[in-house]
Amino acid sequence: MRETPCLVIDVTKMNANIKMMADAVRQRGVTLRPHIKTHKTPSIAKAQLDAVAVGITVAKVSEAEVMAAHGIDNIFIAYPLIAASKIERAVKLSRQIQLVVGVDSDEGARRLSEVAGRLGHELQVRLEIDTGLQRTGIPYDQAVALASRIHTLPHLKLTGIFTFRGALLDGKPTMDLERAGREEGELMVRLAESMRAEGIPIADVSVGSSPTGLYAAQVQGVTEVRPGTYVFNDRMQAAFGVCSLEDCAGVIEATVVSRPSEHYAVIDGGSKTFATDVQPGTNPLQLKGFGHILEAPDAVLERLSEEHGVIRLEPHHMLKVGDRVRIIPNHICSTLNLHNHFYFIDGEQSEKVPVLARGMLE
Amino acid sequence: MRETPCLVIDVTKMNANIKMMADAVRQRGVTLRPHIKTHKTPSIAKAQLDAVAVGITVAKVSEAEVMAAHGIDNIFIAYPLIAASKIERAVKLSRQIQLVVGVDSDEGARRLSEVAGRLGHELQVRLEIDTGLQRTGIPYDQAVALASRIHTLPHLKLTGIFTFRGALLDGKPTMDLERAGREEGELMVRLAESMRAEGIPIADVSVGSSPTGLYAAQVQGVTEVRPGTYVFNDRMQAAFGVCSLEDCAGVIEATVVSRPSEHYAVIDGGSKTFATDVQPGTNPLQLKGFGHILEAPDAVLERLSEEHGVIRLEPHHMLKVGDRVRIIPNHICSTLNLHNHFYFIDGEQSEKVPVLARGMLE
Known part of the structure; x- marks a missing residue:
């Protein structure tokens, strides 16, 4: 018998969630790059990749390092890297795997360019856009100008834009996920077109999230979604109505x-x-x-x-x-981050699994 | 340079906090049994023991196991142990070190007695009293009767009572720490006397907490305090006015x-x-x-x-x-629980320290 308290993952339900999302992105014609914050576990990332995902999303260089060490070779660090030491680690990683890093400021771009140049390397970057959450991300109306400046910097290759908005409309929490998602997608597609008009070859238009991502993905021109929570789902997602x-x-x-x-x-x-x-x-x-x-x-x-x-x-x-x-x-993501391991249960089988990328902060 | 984000502990300040509490308990004539929830780190527990503490307090058998493996030989698990597997682990530990475990119900006591008897051992126990927090702990007015029943159970040796109330008066949060602490102490001393009148040899009368413990310890008859947070202090303690x-x-x-x-x-x-x-x-x-x-x-x-x-x-x-x-x-305790390691800083020196009892749940 398992000692309590412990976190238990039902493999059948997890696999059904993975398949549901795979079917949904295929139907919408977008790529899936799930955020691993929900599971922090290479074997689950691989199940997502096997189903349909083109790569994964992480927030930390240390998470990327753990995932790469376990054979995952296409990673987007959706977070601004500022410290030279972290950028050096990203450059090192990008010599081994397909890596893209986030950027949202002139200063951040300057640092990425400087370190990549010093190490004789080119980093692929995506510009983070604030579509209303007021967290990281360049404010929407300043995004084309910043993209133009980043486009001219040496040692950086700007290939996409990304955002995370979540269940938000007019800066306020909302239950109208369809409208929130559609707005997020439309804002991003319009912005990508403005950038292309300036000669910036934006290929990837990437949006969040488990509650809103599939609505955003219905907008023509959105190329990628990065949901995380869908793999397990939780009480919050059920309250939003995106699962039971x-x-x-x-x-x-x-x-x-x-x-x-x-x-x-x-x-x-x-x-x-x-x-x-x-x-x-x-x-x-x-x-x-x-x-x-x-x-x-x-x-x-x-x-x-x-x-x-x-x-x-x-x-x-x-x-x-x-x-x-x-x-x-x-909230399953932050709950899982408290647990050193969880148990996969599959019928009568129970397997103890370490959360290998748990607590990665640095 | 340390990568961020990270948790940094100032050794000089920590040592001053340890000394302050050591002086205070000496002056009040009570023993100190700090709760290690704040640091979860054997080397810091040892510094507390070196200063004056008679032993440590933990909440989990797994925490006790980590601490015992690092040479700490006097541990109180201030938590009701219910699962037979956990009680077995406690019995095993109590053959190696001085161990006391908490109990707060007939069913819990029955299980402790049954497992200890099966393994041919006697467990030292303390009864947890609810003095107002409404968490674990037998309600105050039922405590003497329960103590009498536990006293008659084989394989258990009831030697004390303990409580945790915190900054609470009449069931409501309060800033009047002195009155809250004094009440907590007086309730416990009165209860111990009632139990002794029934022939139960209550030796230890043990109270919480960093904000209220030293006030409770001023009550004649309180024998022990179990503060945790004082070792580092935090913004909550400063807001309570117990530190700056x-x-x-x-x-x-x-x-x-x-x-x-x-x-x-x-x-x-x-x-x-x-x-x-x-x-x-x-x-x-x-x-x-x-x-x-x-x-x-x-x-x-x-x-x-x-x-x-x-x-x-x-x-x-x-x-x-x-x-x-x-x-x-x-809140430093729950914050530290998120970190796999912290850095001790001492002047120019910086040492990376693993949080060995972090995330112990089972």
């Missing part, structure tokens, strides 16, 4: 360790087990609690401390000390 | 990777780097943002996604792409 709770491949198994009152039970997993980045009651999803409890769907995982999860119960709930519960977490 | 920001030994070093607008900067650390369990704007602390930025104290680390931290700036802030910032996190 039954499609969620990842659950936390936990044990009831205390039943001090008829009103609550305590499980052996808290904020070290469940991520707290998607908070209950926040827009637009208004999730109740930190996860969906399969054995008590109307009970609420209300409070987490580091090692305790407090489940608010109705008196009729029969959970008792020693019972196991399975809980779909609000 | 200058006493915070742990900071995140991050790099500005994007400055798309005069109103915000983006750093290379998000919710994989900073814990999100202590949310901005929550009672009683009302912290602004996810950390205190030493280089821009009035700027707000307002939004985190997994790899991005968005800092809201006034236009006068001069942060530019490539700048390094140092940020005191809201």
Whole structure:
């Protein structure tokens, strides 16, 4: 029996999710470059590649290094690399595999160009565009001018643009994923055309995300989507309506360790087990609690401390000390990042799998 | 130069915090059994033991195993052990070191007794008391009766009671730490006396926490405190007034990777780097943002996604792409749990230290 708390991945559901996305991108005629932030595990990246993906997306050079060491040879680091040491590592990697790196500023481009030149190499880059999230990404109205300047820099080859917007309209969270995705796609296609009109050969027009990516991909001219979460799905995706709770491949198994009152039970997993980045009651999803409890769907995982999860119960709930519960977490990506390993379950089979690219920060 | 984002621990500040607590418990005449959740690192536990601590506190059998493997021989697992496999591991450990385990229910006690008996061993236990937090712990008014029943069980030796309440009064978050701590201590001492009147030889009366522990320890009859966070301190402790920001030994070093607008900067650390369990704007602390930025104290680390931290700036802030910032996190314990290693800095010296008991869940 597995010790709790632990993260369990249902292989059948995962494979169905991988196939669903593969079918969807084929039907839309775009390429798929999944973000590995959700699983951080080379063997799952390979399953995505086997299904249809042309390559993977990562956020960190260290993640790219782990994935390349396990045989993955087409990687996009969708993040601005600023430190010379990181750019040197990227250059080294790009001599071994097909690598593209993100850029979103003059200073970032200057650094990439300088280090690549010093090492006698050319780096392929994509320009990140802010389509409304106000995170990284050059503001939309400054993007053509920046692309023109990057295009003239030596040792860089600007071949595409990319963005991540997520479920956002007019800067606010939305449940209208179709409109959000379509807008994201249209903004990017229009921008690529403006750049091409300036003589910049933009080939790749790449968009996010699990909730919105397939809507964006319906826009003619979008070439690539980079969803991550779809591989497992989670409670957030189900609340968005892009999957059902039954499609969620990842659950936390936990044990009831205390039943001090008829009103609550305590499980052996808290904020070290469940991520707290998607908070209950926040827009637009208004999730109740930190996860969906399969054995008590109307009970609420209300409070987490580091090692305790407090489940608010109705008196009729029969959970008792020693019972196991399975809980779909609000956000599987950040939850998986807390776990050194997970268990693949496939019928009666259970296999312990290390999360090889977990906690890669540097 | 260290790659960012990373967690850096100032050795001088850490040692001063260790000494402050050692002096304080000596002055109060109580023993110190620090919770290692804050550092998860055997070498730091040893520094605490060298200063004055009689042993350490952990939450997981796996943490106890890591600490014991590194020579620590007096450990309290302050958590109810329920699964037979975990109790077996605890029994095994208690043949090698001085081990005490928590218990808070009849069912938990029955399981401990059964497994210890089967393995021909006696386990030393402490009963956890709920003094208001409503987490684990037997409700206060049922504690004497449960203690009497545990006292009669074979293979268990009940030697103490323990609680964790934190900054709470009448079930609500409070800034009145002195009253909260004193109440916690008084409740526990009164309860120990009631148990002794029933013939149960309660020796250890053990209380939390970094904010309230030293107040509780002033109550005559409290024998032990189990603070954790004091070893590093953090922004939450400073907001409680139990330390200053200058006493915070742990900071995140991050790099500005994007400055798309005069109103915000983006750093290379998000919710994989900073814990999100202590949310901005929550009672009683009302912290602004996810950390205190030493280089821009009035700027707000307002939004985190997994790899991005968005800092809201006034236009006068001069942060530019490539700048390094140092940020005191809201909650150092859960933040450290995200990091595979940290850096000890001591003057010009920098040493990379693995977090050996990080992510111990099972």
